[in-house]
């Protein structure tokens with residue numbers, strides 16, 4: 001096989017639609033071991049990390065390369081608090097948006113604007129990348145929650161200094177101090193969303209970073225990708241589907257109606273897991289069971305289980321993380337338009353770690369095409 005494809009007639013075996021099963025990068029950050037049904041984050045099981053550590057620990061692991069000691073973890077929490085203030089110009093940029101604009105469009109705009117306020121924007125060293133990653137993580141809870149408040153004509157609320165990172169994020173989203181269970185479940189969901197190998201949005205970030213463009217631009221591109229309903233937008237779509245129903249029977253009927261029309265049921269299927277379970281969905285299903293029991297809302301849990309059974313029976317498909325994260329966020333009191341923005345805020349730690357890695361060992365992404373157009377024409 002020739003090394004180039006100048007003629008445009010290179011064989012089809014160099015082409016995989018949607019880059020399915022194509023390896024695009026080398027990374028030490030994460031890997032989906034489908035056979036073992038395990039998500040590996042720098043050698044650890046993501047599920048074990050979600051059960052035995054917390055989001056700040058996982059952020060440190062992804063950004064720095066190791067789990068923090070308890071002292072180091074406290075230092076990171078304090079650093080995130082110290083860096084949480086959002087530049088006024090970022091909120092001003094959100095105020096210029098039309099009220100009712102999509103929350104992901106607001107977040108994408110705000111992240112892009114935030115980059116203009118970072119003095120280290122054009123510093124591509126790993127140390128600067130790590131500082132920028134923490135700065136972004138520190139500011140995203142307020143940008144997400146207060147940006148949405150501004151979109152709806154409300155004033156920003158101040159963060160609570162007495163709450164840890166995840167609990168403080170959930171407080172900003174709901175304006176209510178979370179219970180211990182709510183804070184723990186939300187923290188687990190942030191870990192579940194934190195990093196997942198090479199989804200479309202992470203690939204978008206690495207492609208942008210590979211031109212030696214900056215971290216904020218790369219995360220902005222990832223935000224645009226994540227909004228799509230085939231990707232991060234699925235969690236909002238799942239909740240909208242659940243809200244259209246009030247029982248297991250009505251959910252089953254709605255799903256069968258959609259399937260009969262060859263429509264996709266959001267929250268099911270996955271390019272990599274194919275017809276195997278998403279380990280993260282099982283974690284969030286367990287979280288939903290706990291929240292449902294605590295709020296005596298067993299019906300919602302059983303309705304979601306019924307929906308899962310429908311897709312297994314009709315299509316042989318399993319739920320992905322979004323299917324169970326959506327009802328969990330609903331029971332936590334998070335507004336539906338903020339479901340995907342929370343996904344992005346959680347994934348920001350993985351995205352920043354990928355950008356740092358790309359800048360450290362860079363090779364510009366520039367693939368080729370299988371040309372299908374006309375040839376040898378003359379004007």
Ligand code: SDX
Nearest residue numbers: 196199229230231232234264265266267268269270271320
């Ligand atoms: C996320 O990549 C990541 O890791 C992403 C993510 C992350 O952490 O970053 O995991 C987060 O994005 C999870 C996915 C969220 N999206 C959805 O829930 C949207 C619904 N899912 C589908 O659109 C679909 O499953 C995709 C997009 C996720 C994957 O699609 P593929 O790999 O392109 O699969 P396909 O379209 O080739 O479908 C294969 C078959 C088809 O049937 P046939 O036409 O061959 O008979 O499976 C069917 C599809 O019709 N199918 C579905 C379906 N998903 C696949 N049928 C109904 N409902 C679905 N959801």
